[in-house]
Amino acid sequence: MSIQTDLATGSNRLLQWLLLVSLSMLVAGGILFLAHHGMTWPAPHAANHGDAALRSIPYALHPGSGRFWMELGLALLLWSPALRLCGLLWHFIRIGDWLYLSMTALLLALIVHSLLP
Amino acid sequence: MGLLVGCLGALTGIGGGIILVPLLTLLWHVPLHAAMGVSLIAVVAQSTGAAATPGRDTLRNDRVAIFLETGAAVGAVIGAILTAHAPLPLLSILFGLLLLFASYSAFRKTGRPETDAATPDITNCDGWAGRLQLHGECLDRGERTRYRAQSVWSGWSTMTVAGFLSGLLGVGAGAVKVIAMDQIMKLPYKVSTATSNMIVGLTAAAGIGIYLKNGFINATLATPVVLGMVGGAMLGTRIITHAPVKPLRVLFNAVVLSFGLLMIARGVGL
Numbered sequence A: 001m002s003i004q005t006d007l008a009t010g011s012n013r014l015l016q017w018l019l020l021v022s023l024s025m026l027v028a029g030g031i032l033f034l035a036h037h038g039m040t041w042p043a044p045h046a047a048n049h050g051d052a053a054l055r056s057i058p059y060a061l062h063p064g065s066g067r068f069w070m071e072l073g074l075a076l077l078l079w080s081p082a083l084r085l086c087g088l089l090w091h092f093i094r095i096g097d098w099l100y101l102s103m104t105a106l107l108l109a110l111i112v113h114s115l116l117p
Numbered sequence B: 001m002g003l004l005v006g007c008l009g010a011l012t013g014i015g016g017g018i019i020l021v022p023l024l025t026l027l028w029h030v031p032l033h034a035a036m037g038v039s040l041i042a043v044v045a046q047s048t049g050a051a052a053t054p055g056r057d058t059l060r061n062d063r064v065a066i067f068l069e070t071g072a073a074v075g076a077v078i079g080a081i082l083t084a085h086a087p088l089p090l091l092s093i094l095f096g097l098l099l100l101f102a103s104y105s106a107f108r109k110t111g112r113p114e115t116d117a118a119t120p121d122i123t124n125c126d127g128w129a130g131r132l133q134l135h136g137e138c139l140d141r142g143e144r145t146r147y148r149a150q151s152v153w154s155g156w157s158t159m160t161v162a163g164f165l166s167g168l169l170g171v172g173a174g175a176v177k178v179i180a181m182d183q184i185m186k187l188p189y190k191v192s193t194a195t196s197n198m199i200v201g202l203t204a205a206a207g208i209g210i211y212l213k214n215g216f217i218n219a220t221l222a223t224p225v226v227l228g229m230v231g232g233a234m235l236g237t238r239i240i241t242h243a244p245v246k247p248l249r250v251l252f253n254a255v256v257l258s259f260g261l262l263m264i265a266r267g268v269g270l
Helices: A001-038 A066-077 A080-095 A096-117 B004-014 B016-027 B033-054 B062-083 B090-108 B127-131 B151-169 B174-184 B190-214 B221-237 B244-268
Strands: B135-140 B141-147
Touching: A001 A066, A001 A080, A001 B033, A001 B221, A066 A080, A066 A096, A066 B033, A066 B221, A080 A096, A080 B033, A080 B062, A080 B141, A080 B190, A096 B062, A096 B190, B004 B016, B016 B033, B016 B090, B016 B221, B016 B244, B033 B090, B033 B151, B033 B190, B033 B221, B062 B151, B062 B174, B062 B190, B090 B151, B090 B174, B127 B151, B135 B190, B151 B174, B151 B190, B174 B190
Parallel strands: none
Antiparallel strands: B135 B141
16 A cells, blocks of 8 residues: 555544544534523524633533533534644655645644644 | 535535525624634534545645645635724625625536546646646546646635635635636646645634634534534535436525625625
């Protein structure tokens, strides 16, 4: 198996798991939220200036709350492009392509900086 | 609603975000910034979902994706910074214009064959394509085609504009990105769409941090929409062989056009 195919298969499998875990968290969070809020969901138009709590999961919310799991699921999903870049970074290291290694590292730094608090 | 948008997006080829934002704002009266934040999350989810499907991204060119993303990411960050300060009516008008462009672009695509009409000319190419190794081979329906990018910096500049629109309006701007690769850089159409799928996710991730900082992301709004869109995309991919895709594309195109006009009307205060 070539390096490229090897990388693509490994990366696909990792992304499949990541997607499955994050979607499961969203479903679990949704169910917990409904259970704790008398089976009612906030109206969409009430989403004015939503919370930025995706950044403060470990500090602000209790793991037993539905919102905690929804926010964790969304955060995992948002980190998936960074994971794809890590895979490409590894690929460019293996083939010794320093130009694209530098560009990928730069992009990864930008995305990580954007997503970190 | 997410289910419907995801399903229609998979059937018609028009990205989810571009239809999600007007649906949320015009029908459900969700504030524009909150709708754009949800849309960006949906773009990342769709891009990751497509990448996680085995065999979907074998045509992707990683070097083209990384090179073009350097421009798109910077554009996305600038767009996302500006979106917090731009007047809402202006954003609404710009979104309407983008919808009109997407509708026009999809209308032109209808009737166009999925494969490329001619093998790209690999002898007449941009010198930068050689220096940056922007070439490759793709296997399509058993036939191996070699290709090499042209007009590299024009493609990069268009991609920077696409990134800017993505950050400013909270969409994937896939239509503009495919134009940059397919029509400007003369890459094979299928390579362009597969590469664009990766770039839209990376660009959205680059801009989304600014949306988070500004408090435009709401988990209780995003969760059902993202779940619906992923489910709808899976459903759409399964039923695409049985569904009447062409009439659906025409109908969906008309809806996109109407939403574009409505967003512009809303922006100018009609």
